[in-house]
Amino acid sequence: MSRTEPARGMRDFLPIDVRRRAYVRGVIAQVYEKYGFEPLETPAVENIKTLLGKYGEAGNQLIFKILKRGEHEATGKADLALRYDLTVPLARVVAEHGARLPRLFKRYQIQPVWRADRPARGRFREFYQCDIDAIGSTSPVVESELCMVVGDVILQLGFSDFKIRLNHREILRTLLVNAGIDSGQHGEVLITLDKLERLGRDGVTEELSKRGVLGNSLSQLIDWLVPDSGSHDLDWLQGQMSEIDEGGHAAFHNLRKILELTNQSIVGSHLRFDPSLARGLSYYTGAIMEINVPDLTGSIGGGGRYDDLLGMFSNKRVPACGFSLGLERILVVMSEREMFPSKLIKSPADLMVCVFDEGNISHAFVLASLLRKSGLRVMVYPEMDKIGKQIKYASAVGIPCIAILGTDEISRGEVTVKELATGRQTVFLKEDVSVGVKEILGEYRG
Amino acid sequence: MSRTEPARGMRDFLPIDVRRRAYVRGVIAQVYEKYGFEPLETPAVENIKTLLGKYGEAGNQLIFKILKRGEHEATGKADLALRYDLTVPLARVVAEHGARLPRLFKRYQIQPVWRADRPARGRFREFYQCDIDAIGSTSPVVESELCMVVGDVILQLGFSDFKIRLNHREILRTLLVNAGIDSGQHGEVLITLDKLERLGRDGVTEELSKRGVLGNSLSQLIDWLVPDSGSHDLDWLQGQMSEIDEGGHAAFHNLRKILELTNQSIVGSHLRFDPSLARGLSYYTGAIMEINVPDLTGSIGGGGRYDDLLGMFSNKRVPACGFSLGLERILVVMSEREMFPSKLIKSPADLMVCVFDEGNISHAFVLASLLRKSGLRVMVYPEMDKIGKQIKYASAVGIPCIAILGTDEISRGEVTVKELATGRQTVFLKEDVSVGVKEILGEYRG
Numbered sequence: 001m002s003r004t005e006p007a008r009g010m011r012d013f014l015p016i017d018v019r020r021r022a023y024v025r026g027v028i029a030q031v032y033e034k035y036g037f038e039p040l041e042t043p044a045v046e047n048i049k050t051l052l053g054k055y056g057e058a059g060n061q062l063i064f065k066i067l068k069r070g071e072h073e074a075t076g077k078a079d080l081a082l083r084y085d086l087t088v089p090l091a092r093v094v095a096e097h098g099a100r101l102p103r104l105f106k107r108y109q110i111q112p113v114w115r116a117d118r119p120a121r122g123r124f125r126e127f128y129q130c131d132i133d134a135i136g137s138t139s140p141v142v143e144s145e146l147c148m149v150v151g152d153v154i155l156q157l158g159f160s161d162f163k164i165r166l167n168h169r170e171i172l173r174t175l176l177v178n179a180g181i182d183s184g185q186h187g188e189v190l191i192t193l194d195k196l197e198r199l200g201r202d203g204v205t206e207e208l209s210k211r212g213v214l215g216n217s218l219s220q221l222i223d224w225l226v227p228d229s230g231s232h233d234l235d236w237l238q239g240q241m242s243e244i245d246e247g248g249h250a251a252f253h254n255l256r257k258i259l260e261l262t263n264q265s266i267v268g269s270h271l272r273f274d275p276s277l278a279r280g281l282s283y284y285t286g287a288i289m290e291i292n293v294p295d296l297t298g299s300i301g302g303g304g305r306y307d308d309l310l311g312m313f314s315n316k317r318v319p320a321c322g323f324s325l326g327l328e329r330i331l332v333v334m335s336e337r338e339m340f341p342s343k344l345i346k347s348p349a350d351l352m353v354c355v356f357d358e359g360n361i362s363h364a365f366v367l368a369s370l371l372r373k374s375g376l377r378v379m380v381y382p383e384m385d386k387i388g389k390q391i392k393y394a395s396a397v398g399i400p401c402i403a404i405l406g407t408d409e410i411s412r413g414e415v416t417v418k419e420l421a422t423g424r425q426t427v428f429l430k431e432d433v434s435v436g437v438k439e440i441l442g443e444y445r446g
Numbered sequence: 447m448s449r450t451e452p453a454r455g456m457r458d459f460l461p462i463d464v465r466r467r468a469y470v471r472g473v474i475a476q477v478y479e480k481y482g483f484e485p486l487e488t489p490a491v492e493n494i495k496t497l498l499g500k501y502g503e504a505g506n507q508l509i510f511k512i513l514k515r516g517e518h519e520a521t522g523k524a525d526l527a528l529r530y531d532l533t534v535p536l537a538r539v540v541a542e543h544g545a546r547l548p549r550l551f552k553r554y555q556i557q558p559v560w561r562a563d564r565p566a567r568g569r570f571r572e573f574y575q576c577d578i579d580a581i582g583s584t585s586p587v588v589e590s591e592l593c594m595v596v597g598d599v600i601l602q603l604g605f606s607d608f609k610i611r612l613n614h615r616e617i618l619r620t621l622l623v624n625a626g627i628d629s630g631q632h633g634e635v636l637i638t639l640d641k642l643e644r645l646g647r648d649g650v651t652e653e654l655s656k657r658g659v660l661g662n663s664l665s666q667l668i669d670w671l672v673p674d675s676g677s678h679d680l681d682w683l684q685g686q687m688s689e690i691d692e693g694g695h696a697a698f699h700n701l702r703k704i705l706e707l708t709n710q711s712i713v714g715s716h717l718r719f720d721p722s723l724a725r726g727l728s729y730y731t732g733a734i735m736e737i738n739v740p741d742l743t744g745s746i747g748g749g750g751r752y753d754d755l756l757g758m759f760s761n762k763r764v765p766a767c768g769f770s771l772g773l774e775r776i777l778v779v780m781s782e783r784e785m786f787p788s789k790l791i792k793s794p795a796d797l798m799v800c801v802f803d804e805g806n807i808s809h810a811f812v813l814a815s816l817l818r819k820s821g822l823r824v825m826v827y828p829e830m831d832k833i834g835k836q837i838k839y840a841s842a843v844g845i846p847c848i849a850i851l852g853t854d855e856i857s858r859g860e861v862t863v864k865e866l867a868t869g870r871q872t873v874f875l876k877e878d879v880s881v882g883v884k885e886i887l888g889e890y891r892g
Contacts, residue, residue: 126491
């Protein structure tokens with residue numbers, strides 16, 4: 001480890017990276033807001049008791065724990081921990097501030113989380129989650145809107161080839177029951193199913209048989225979940241079930257409703273029922289969703305209904321449904337596909353003012369101030385270097401224009417603007433220079 | 447401690463808070479960018495060796511340290527720590543990415559830092575710093591622009607009654623030398639001087655005499671730094687010095703230059719030389735600045751030149767000058783003075799679509815989508831509650847308008863929009879509703 005590297009699995013973001021990340025976060029926030037979601041922020045640090053035991057034993061191991069301070073430091077004990085996701089803090093906020101929150105609370109939260117996971121391509125120890133949750137309603141309007149808002153985000157970012165897969169925990173349960181699988185085995189079957197993308201149909205079949213799912217149960221289940229070609233539709237699958245209890249009926253009805261409500265919307269053509277979608281987390285109680293693009297293994301986001309989780313701190317049942325978009329995975333695909341808009345800023349300034357004589361610096365400041373007031377980003381080169389050196393710097397950092405402010409120009413009340421790409425020079429009266437520079441920049445920005 | 451409170455000294459930010467904070471951060475970033483500064487982000491977590499020993503012994507105690515993980519957890523040792531400020535990470539970035547950074551690098555960084563300080567009014571354990579630093583030049587253009595950009599930020603936020611105090615470490619040294627104070631005592635004299643606002647003139651005099659500054663030295667120093675009334679100007683003070691070395695001369699020249707360069711600028715009338723300004727941090731080597739507003743003890747930001755610090759990881763001398771604005775202190779004053787613009791969003795949506803019949807939800811989605819496309823923030827009420835209950839909810843969360851979409855309206859291709867403040871109802875054709883709602887909202891926004 002070099003002394004100057006960031007900590008393992010974490011990253012420094014230089015200006016171009018920050019601008020790209022801010023752009024994507026901005027699009028996500030803006031679309032979230034259009035659907036009536038409001039921003040929430042919680043501290044990076046939580047009391048350790050708030051987090052421990054909420055993510056299973058594997059999760060506990062990945063939590064960054066903070067040493068007690070002062071005289072207690074020597075005990076080696078931890079009393080605080082870094083935020084591991086945005087859902088447990090939401091549950092805490094709902095319990096703590098419940099009275100100040102609306103009965104139906106639609107919140108979004110775009111903040112980093114930290115996990116001591118083994119770093120890998122696209123997997124970092126500090127990464128952003130972009131969560132959206134609707135709290136207080138069990139209506140399928142909520143699931144439908146979540147699919148729409150997430151689809152809208154992805155469309156706004158320029159993706160058109162995404163799929164949103166939809167399933168329901170109770171449909172999965174109904175399928176397992178009808179395949180004759182013992183309820184005690186359901187959990188591990190779902191865990192195996194979650195590996196479908198990685199293991200493939202044969203791999204999942206093999207792992208399920210190792211887990212003791214055999215004979216008719218296995219072939220029946222595989223045929224329902226992962227048919228030889230295509231995917232079964234909701235009606236056909238429901239027709240195959242010889243035994244459906246109340247929860248199962250409600251689940252089929254619920255998904256049918258969600259598909260119907262979103263059919264005419266922007267995500268209508270992207271959304272499809274997929275009975276093989278399992279979603280790893282055990283806390284889902286209803287519909288589950290996942291969004292995928294073809295060139296990324298794994299999803300760029302997922303979510304579902306979890307009516308029993310948010311009450312963990314309040315002992316009240318709080319219905320909720322949410323979706324989490326993974327900023328880092330979205331950025332990976334957008335970088336590979338070069339999807340960032342060309343209008344994204346790539347230089348420290350629109351224009352750099354060059355001065356060659358200390359006595360003229362005040363004039364440079366007046367000019368810079370004039371240009372800034374008109375909205376331009378302006379840098380004043382601080383050293384009295386030769387023009388060649390100043391131009392070389394401006395070119396190197398991508399500044400498109402320089403303003404030359406020599407003693408002659410100042411005495412005539414003029415400014416010479418030079419476009420570095422073409423070398424073209426234009427002389428403006430000082431009062432016309434803002435408009436002139438904007439016109440020049442407009443040409444470059446197309 | 448309640449189980450649902452945030453960790454000690456940390457805060458949850460509900461939507462109204464997030465919007466206010468985002469507004470202020472946005473203004474700061476926008477003004478920083480206008481002056482040619484570029485954004486940088488570093489991880490919240492640093493290797494502990496990067497931070498330890500950089501902030502003195504008192505600072506070491508305030509660093510949140512992160513336990514090693516896995517088998518090493520039981521050792522109680524820490525290998526990582528939370529970011530304590532934005533300057534040491536900048537030094538690390540300059541050493542690590544130097545080759546990718548421009549020769550003159552103007553960066554800003556707006557991120558939280560964490561200190562295990564005793565929480566108090568306006569002092570938190572997680573708080574944002576808004577730093578701006580110009581690296582690679584020793585020109586007074588840099589100091590002048592820093593004063594201008596920070597003043598511009600504060601003006602843009604709506605402050606007009608701020609003062610920027612300016613001093614120079616080498617002028618302070620010259621004054622101490624001329625007052626006959628031994629160079630070994632300079633450090634502790636500066637520490638006492640830094641308490642001037644809290645202790646007052648008499649308190650500082652008393653503490654200095656306790657530290658062994660006596661007789662003529664003391665009265666001379668106090669008269670130079672804290673005259674009975676007003677403040678001495680640069681020329682007068684320079685004239686009082688019987689002995690000025692090269693560094694002292696350069697310092698007087700430097701401050702005179704900064705005052706001259708900024709004189710005609712937006713901060714001209716706010717900036718003044720104040721020989722009593724000391725700035726606690728020992729790493730400053732040149733000009734130092736601090737920005738104050740009358741109704742806040744302590745500053746809302748400060749900075750200065752520190753040519754010897756950034757090389758800590760590279761062993762190269764990297765000239766730098768920076769300024770840090772304290773977001774939390776700015777927010778405290780802005781809240782107390784009610785300075786937030788009335789245009790700041792206060793509700794989850796501009797309009798809520800009400801539906802009373804499950805069969806009409808698809809129509810509500812189509813209407814919502816239409817309104818969102820025109821830029822409006824629209825919520826669809828998810829439950830089929832009675833109109834009174836829906837209106838009560840919209841009023842409670844501050845949504846100004848509702849759209850009523852009953853079966854009659856749908857059959858006629860119409861929408862009824864009701865303004866909740868006045869009860870006024872307007873019937874629009876579906877194709878006119880976006881424009882109509884925007885006009886209505888325009889009236890409210892004034």
